[in-house]
Amino acid sequence: MINRLTDALSFQTEALVLRSERQRLISGNIANADTPGYVARDFDFAQALREATAAAPATGADAGAGAGARRASAVLRYAAPSQTNLDGNSVDMDRERAAFADNSVKYEATLRFINGSVRTMLDAMRSHHGG
Amino acid sequence: MSMFKVFDISGSAASAQSQRLNTVASNLANADTVAGPDGKAYKARQVVFQTELMGAGGALGADGSAGVRVTTVREDDTPGRRVHDPKHPGADADGYVTYSNVSAIEEMVNMISASRSYQNNIEVMNTAKGLLLKTLQMGQ
Numbered sequence: 001m002i003n004r005l006t007d008a009l010s011f012q013t014e015a016l017v018l019r020s021e022r023q024r025l026i027s028g029n030i031a032n033a034d035t036p037g038y039v040a041r042d043f044d045f046a047q048a049l050r051e052a053t054a055a056a057p058a059t060g061a062d063a064g065a066g067a068g069a070r071r072a073s074a075v076l077r078y079a080a081p082s083q084t085n086l087d088g089n090s091v092d093m094d095r096e097r098a099a100f101a102d103n104s105v106k107y108e109a110t111l112r113f114i115n116g117s118v119r120t121m122l123d124a125m126r127s128h129h130g131g
Numbered sequence: 132m133s134m135f136k137v138f139d140i141s142g143s144a145a146s147a148q149s150q151r152l153n154t155v156a157s158n159l160a161n162a163d164t165v166a167g168p169d170g171k172a173y174k175a176r177q178v179v180f181q182t183e184l185m186g187a188g189g190a191l192g193a194d195g196s197a198g199v200r201v202t203t204v205r206e207d208d209t210p211g212r213r214v215h216d217p218k219h220p221g222a223d224a225d226g227y228v229t230y231s232n233v234s235a236i237e238e239m240v241n242m243i244s245a246s247r248s249y250q251n252n253i254e255v256m257n258t259a260k261g262l263l264l265k266t267l268q269m270g271q
Contacts, residue, residue: 097251100255100258111262
């Protein structure tokens with residue numbers, strides 16, 4: 001029974017976890033902006049979310065473990081350097097900053113979606129008492 | 132929660148950048164140092180950065196968080212500039228004074244770059260902190 005309540009949130013939960021994963025990757029790229037030989041990494045968010053939510057047996061106790069395994073298999077891609085660098089570093093600071101800002105906003109948006117769904121459910125529960 | 136690792140990553144980078152800034156300060160302070168009685172002048176120092184893997188597996192896998200650490204502090208071996216000044220107390224037998232090999236321009240550029248990178252990492256940490264605090268309020 002409680003699954004029906006949480007199922008509505010599971011998509012947003014996957015999205016939130018992937019967003020935080022991407023935030024960590026981008027911050028790693030920004031941290032290594034001056035490291036010789038470092039290659040910037042990122043993953044395709046849409047594809048990762050599709051893989052995380054597609055084959056989702058979202059019911060049952062092993063749903064969490066399954067999601068973790070699927071997330072781990074998200075393919076990391078190396079960013080193609082836009083300008084060649086003598087020390088072999090391919091971090092494009094403009095691109096990383098833009099991706100970072102974009103990801104932060106979308107993380108917050110996902111949070112608000114979750115909060116909205118939770119509020120909707122709470123309202124639905126309360127309406128019985130009120131009216 | 133992988134977002135907490137952002138603090139480890141950006142923290143290691145900020146620490147590495149501040150060590151770089153320290154080295155620049157030391158170089159600039161010694162920019163006009165002359166050779167002592169042993170004939171050896173101050174040599175410019177440069178930090179060498181390396182990616183530090185913080186993930187559980189230690190490989191560049193899905194969990195390979197990439198921090199930064201300073202591996203070595205390298206000394207610049209180019210000879211320092213020599214100035215003919217026989218009246219200088221530090222002059223050698225030929226009347227030449229050996230100064231340190233610090234290039235003030237290079238150090239200033241290095242300083243600006245280190246300072247910008249430091250600011251970037253602090254900003255990343257601030258953003259992560261804001262997002263985590265908002266995550267704590269989820270469902271309220």
